[in-house]
Amino acid sequence: MSRGKKYKENSENIDSLKEYKLLEAIELLKKMKLSAFDESIDIAVNLGVDPKHADQLVRGTVSLPNGSGKKVKVLVMSKDTEKVKSAQDAGADFSGFEEYVEKIKNGWTDFDVMVATPDMMPEVGKLGKVLGPRGLMPNPKSGTVTNDIEKAVNEIKAGKVEYRVEKNGIIHVSVGKLSFESNKIEENILACMTAILKAKPTSVKGIYFKKFTLSSTMSPSFKIDKSVFTS
Numbered sequence: 001m002s003r004g005k006k007y008k009e010n011s012e013n014i015d016s017l018k019e020y021k022l023l024e025a026i027e028l029l030k031k032m033k034l035s036a037f038d039e040s041i042d043i044a045v046n047l048g049v050d051p052k053h054a055d056q057l058v059r060g061t062v063s064l065p066n067g068s069g070k071k072v073k074v075l076v077m078s079k080d081t082e083k084v085k086s087a088q089d090a091g092a093d094f095s096g097f098e099e100y101v102e103k104i105k106n107g108w109t110d111f112d113v114m115v116a117t118p119d120m121m122p123e124v125g126k127l128g129k130v131l132g133p134r135g136l137m138p139n140p141k142s143g144t145v146t147n148d149i150e151k152a153v154n155e156i157k158a159g160k161v162e163y164r165v166e167k168n169g170i171i172h173v174s175v176g177k178l179s180f181e182s183n184k185i186e187e188n189i190l191a192c193m194t195a196i197l198k199a200k201p202t203s204v205k206g207i208y209f210k211k212f213t214l215s216s217t218m219s220p221s222f223k224i225d226k227s228v229f230t231s
Contacts, residue, residue, distance in 0.1 A: 014220055022189065025214050025222040026182045032219055039178045039217035040070070041185055045171045045196055046211035048204060055203045058171065059164040061142050062195040066184040067159035069177030074156055075100060075111040076149055077120045077138075083149045087115070090153035097123075104130050111136070115144045115152045135164075163196060169210075171196060178216050189214075193229050 013032070020028070029041075049056040076087035076095040087095035094100060094111060097120070104127050114131065116124050116138040124131070124138060131137040138144035142162045146152050163173045175188040193212075200208045209229065215221035 014222060016223075019223045019225040020214075021225055022214070022228065023182060023186050025224055026185050026189075029214065029216055029219060029222065030178060030182060032216075034178065034216060035218050038069070039219070040174045041176045041178060041180070041188075042172060042174050042215055042217070043189060043192065044213045044215075044221070045173075045193070045209070047165060047169050047171065047196075048207045048210050049165060049169055049201065051165050051167050051169065053203070056201045057165060058196070058199050058201065059139075059141060059162070060195055060199050061160055061162050062192050063155060064159040064161060064175060064188040065191055066176065066180060066188050068161055068174060068188075069180060070112075070174065072113060072156055073111040074153055075114045076153065077101075077114060077116040077124055078149065079120065080117065083117060083147070086150045087153055090150045091157050092149075092153050101127065109134055109136060113144060113156050114138050115146065115149060115156070117147055117149070118145055121145060161192070163192065197229060 013028075047058060049058055051057050073093045074091070076084070076092045077097060077100060078084055078087070078095065079097045084095045092115075101123060107130065109130065114124070114136050121138070128137060140146075143152055143155065143160070161173060161175075163171050165171050173192055175192055176185045180188075197209060209226060212224040212226045212229070213221040214224055
């Protein structure tokens with residue numbers, strides 16, 4: 001893949017063999033020649049799990065202490081008029097039932113997270129072909145299948161993010177914006193890593209935490225010294 005001039009220049013300033021201390025990597029990242037827009041900060045965590053086995057499918061949620069910096073569009077699916085109103089009061093971007101079922105059937109996915117009441121799941125399940133491939137299907141483990149709509153919407157808007165291991169054993173999570181202060185980015189990453197490490201499946205007998213890298217939307221990645229998380 002062809003890389004731009006800035007990317008190549010920045011790559012030359014990174015020691016590809018070095019495992020950087022987390023705060024050092026964050027501060028170096030902020031000094032790079034990057035894009036005009038406020039890039040997202042992303043972590044990639046390589047785990048020693050086999051997601052083909054259900055008992056090794058690492059997933060969960062974590063509330064980032066300093067938020068994600070992203071405007072998250074939330075759709076609440078409920079037939080209950082009181083819960084629809086509760087969703088609207090909590091700041092949901094969309095809430096309702098029938099009109100959104102039809103829109104999604106026709107391919108509409110202009111939202112980032114769907115929250116659904118438990119009684120809605122038979123109907124939501126029928127939308128799996130559209131929602132599933134985009135990672136938009138609500139799930140009790142991520143707190144997006146619940147009767148406490150207000151709490152769910154508030155947490156998502158405040159910076160609650162979901163992590164889930166991909167088929168190659170890697171978790172990707174966006175943990176803030178480049179404009180955040182370095183210590184706030186660090187706090188978000190530490191919160192996320194703590195959650196991922198606590199989620200280690202009991203069936204994993206070998207090395208669980210293999211590798212950890214940090215990057216922004218348009219930057220090369222830094223290898224991070226993982227000893228701070230395993231000591």
